[in-house]
Amino acid sequence: MGALVAEYGVHSRAIREVLVALTDRSWTLADLVQTFAVPRRTVEEVLAALGPDLEPGDLPRIRVDRVAEYRRRFGADHLRATALADPLGPALAEAGDLLATVTRLRAAAPPPRRALDHVAATPETAVRRALWLDAHFDLAGGHLLCVGDHDLTALATCLLRPELTASVVDVDERLLAYIDRAAPAEGLAIRCLVGDLRFGLPPAATGRAELAFTDPPYTPDGVRLFLERALEGLTPKGRILLAYGFSERTPALGLAVQREFGELELAVEAQWPAFSRYVGAQAIGSASDLYLLRPTNKARRKASRGGRPTIYTHGEQSAEASGGVAADVASALVDAAAGPQRLPVLGSAPVPGELAAALAGTGELAGTGELAGERSLAALWTGGVPGPARAGAVAVDATADPGSWLLRILLAADARRVAVAVGNQHPDLGDAASQRALAELVAPKWALRFRRSTPGPTSALVEAVTVDEPADPGERLVRHVLDRAHGRLVNVWRDGLVAVAGLSKPAASTRVTTALPAGRAAPETDAAGARRGLAPEADASLMEIPRHRLAPLFAAIRASAAP
Structure with a gap:
């Protein structure tokens, strides 16, 4: 064991922490990886080197008769004395109710999809993200864009600071339907928009957010694409929060991703190592760093709207399957x-x-x-x-x-x-x-x-x-909307009422406003004129509205054509 620790030299602290932890109790391999943010292969090296010094059984633990020696030899007291306190520790200790709510919401959420490189962050990670954002920014009255949000970061942050509004853009319709049900149940202003980021950010999310959070696929193309979309969603003084991790064994991959920051004119204002923890992703220690990125004035001109279809590491859309x-x-x-x-x-x-x-x-x-x-x-x-x-x-x-x-x-x-x-x-x-x-x-x-x-x-x-144009006015109005799926829905709907029902434009606009689903017709507006708390139907196109909202939307459109 000493040879392995000596091989790592000044970088052996994480290995020593694993060894000391094994003197306290039995561990699963996954818990060791996640707790100490050490790649699985490194943990396996440690366990192999321990050999006969481990207790027999499936869960590794150092033999009782060797515990004192290991604690002395690998500096248990030194590790404890020099460990830095978690700056979020006190806030996290007081956020028990928030953590319980996020844990409940996470348990009921759709399961991860491997083909979309989903690896679930722990509920505690979502809460830590919210606490960090609240500690560094004035969230009340602000707008957060989540560029993909399988980890429910928008829900956690708005639960902590309900005065915040958020938009979630994702290609996973299951996730959007879940968030769109959960947010109003919790009294939160979160708008969901469907979009495949390879084809662009939905226009209804463009230029609206002061903060954008993303935890993208960990390929260089994947990280760059999600950062480009985050850039499109920001106001001029906006910031991007990026969750990204790489293994200590693959620094070249980390460098390839970090080069994208410079290519996109993004300055790294802060980096917190091993901030997010995951159930899985053991190759990178089940952890990722949190980056705070500040766009320069040239950043938006660097972003490209060109599609990158092979941004994932698994499934039909991976580079290997292209x-x-x-x-x-x-x-x-x-x-x-x-x-x-x-x-x-x-x-x-x-x-x-x-x-x-x-x-x-x-x-x-x-x-x-x-x-x-x-x-x-x-x-x-x-x-x-x-x-x-x-x-x-x-x-x-x-x-x-x-x-x-x-x-x-x-x-x-x-x-x-x-x-x-x-x-x-x-x-x-x-x-x-x-x-x-x-x-x-x-x-x-x-x-x-x-x-x-x-x-x-x-x-x-x-x-x-x-099919032939329907004879029924309500069906004909829905057809009018379907034929113009890229237009702003409220305008297309209004013009359809003029053509189908013979209404004047002002009367048609009034009818659309009152007929929008869930009564969310008028966007709230702050003193600066920024729109807040919009339902997707209020200023989006049909292409951007999540699927689960289309059937009630079409029902409202049909009903609005009645005399």
Whole structure:
């Protein structure tokens, strides 16, 4: 054991802390990693070096007859005497009720999704983040943007300081639905917006927040992308809080990420080592550092809106899995989009170029001129279909869909036909009820056909064909809104009432204001004119509104068309 400690030299303190802890009681390996923020491989080295000095059994502990020697030899008294007090310790000790509430909320939240690199932070971490923010900023009356929030940092911070408002942007619709239920139940002003950050920050979240918090995927591209979106969400004097960790064994990865700070013109104002603790992520010691980043005046010009589809470390959207759409899927997809009419097809994929071979090699599309070609999924998501292509068809490769793309594609695309390739286990295709729910949601615009296990066992195709404009005024008004999913909802709705119900613009505006779901029609405004406490329907587009709010929204739209 002495040889291992000597090998680490002045960096051996964490190893000594592990050794002394093992003289006190039995530990699980996961608890040792998380408590001391030591990588799993390092803990395993320590346990291997201890060998016969460990008690027999599954949970390691140093033998009783060796405890005194180990405590003396590795300086237990010195460790205790020189340990620094936790500056948040007193505040955390007084935050028992907050911790209990956050623990309850965390237990009821959706489980982590490995494909989105979710690793759950402990409830105590969420509370510590809130306490740290409250100790360093005047949160009352401020606005916090959480760029992804699986750890419920927005809930914890607003519970501590209810005068704070927050926006949460995430691609996980389950999480948004949960936060959107939990926040009003706790009396909190938290607005949820759906957005895949690879395609941009939702416009309704842009330029609103004084503080942005993010705990991104720990790839250099992932960290940079989430920081870029945080930048887009800030007011001119805003700050970014970043949770990021790397193993002591991989300093090159940490350097690659930290270089992104300079590339983005972000100054590091503070760094707190091992601030956040996680259930998992043992390779980095189940911990991450907290960075306080200050943008320079050039920072926003450095941010790019270009998509980075392979920001994750697992699943279909990881760098290792980014081989593009399979040839047989691309061929079947383009054929399904063209349909019996052999319509010209616009291809759309996460990365431009993936459908090019299928589009170029399909004889039926020859001579289609400007209608054939490609448009990235990011462009489709944020801007829809170019005008000339709306008389044709759209083929979309969404085989890497994390679960939220399919509906957004159907909202975004305006064409006679749309075909979307997804995984065969996509949540919207899992059973008849799931298929029916999606079909009913978009029924005023699309008739859907679900083709599972097509063209092979791992893929599926969803075909959408435009339906005739409904005769019922309420359904026609919903169709009007669906056809303009990128426009600001309240304006689109108002203009639809003018066209469908024959109202004047002022009367239509009044009806929209009173009909908005949950009665949250008018945004609160502070002395500086900044909007506070908005429901997503108040100033967002249909593309930004979480899925769980769409059915009640459409019901309100239908009802508003009545005389």
